[in-house]
Amino acid sequence: MKLFASLTSPYARKIRIILAEKRLPFELVVDSPWEGNTRIPSINPLGKVPALVTENDEVFFDSPVIAGYLETLDATPRLVPNDPLDAVRVRQLEALADGVTDAAVTALLESRRPDGQRSELEMDRQMEKIDRGLDELERRASGRTWLHGDSLSLGDIAVAVALGYLDLRFAHHEWRDTHPALAALADRMFARPSFTSTRPPVG
Ligand SMILES: N[C@@H](CCC(=O)N[C@@H](CS)C(=O)NCC(=O)O)C(=O)O
The missing domain is CATH 1.20.1050.10 (Glutathione S-transferase Yfyf (Class Pi); Chain A, domain 2)
Structure with missing residues (x-):
């Protein structure tokens, strides 16, 4: 998994924290959507971070959707209840x-x-x-x-x-x-x- 994120984005931080809590391995790709040479718009048409690219090259954004995806993986703790x-x-x-x-x-x-x-x-x-x-x-x-x-x-x-x-x-x-x-x-x-x-x- 690759997470495209800037280091100051609070939405990206939320996802990095979830990944850390679940001990899920991932590659952090630091990219700021405000910079002229950003790659973010080619990954997320909305041009925002965070964006996640899965092992199957599926792309997920924005952060609540990524959080939902991470919850489907076989990793604990569960952060959203089953009910x-x-x-x-x-x-x-x-x-x-x-x-x-x-x-x-x-x-x-x-x-x-x-x-x-x-x-x-x-x-x-x-x-x-x-x-x-x-x-x-x-x-x-x-x-x-x-x-x-x-x-x-x-x-x-x-x-x-x-x-x-x-x-x-x-x-x-x-x-x-x-x-x-x-x-x-x-x-x-x-x-x-x-x-x-x-x-x-x-x-
Ligand atoms: N609702 C989105 C918000 C993402 C967002 O606004 N990220 C900011 C960085 S903190 C961004 O990439 N802004 C670039 C832009 O708006 O062009 C989420 O939860 O992921």
């Missing part, structure tokens, strides 16, 4: 966490636009999505070790990746002060080898 409704609940957690990440990525790109083209209104809208998403995740994390059931799931991974991305790009965001259950979850998740080995480079 169909519980599986949807874990996917909902992933979607909420990815939505927080989407808002953070959009706000970052907006903040990098040249003077005069930057919209404070758009940045505020995205930050509100982040804050509402964190409040909902805090409610779901409160009083629990794991976000779903009694073991690690894709939901815990996606949420911790979103929190790590906030730390990387919005270090001034004091989400820990107002979200103690998420802060505790982050402390536990960030200590796992799958997280320490995939820490994004600063920049």
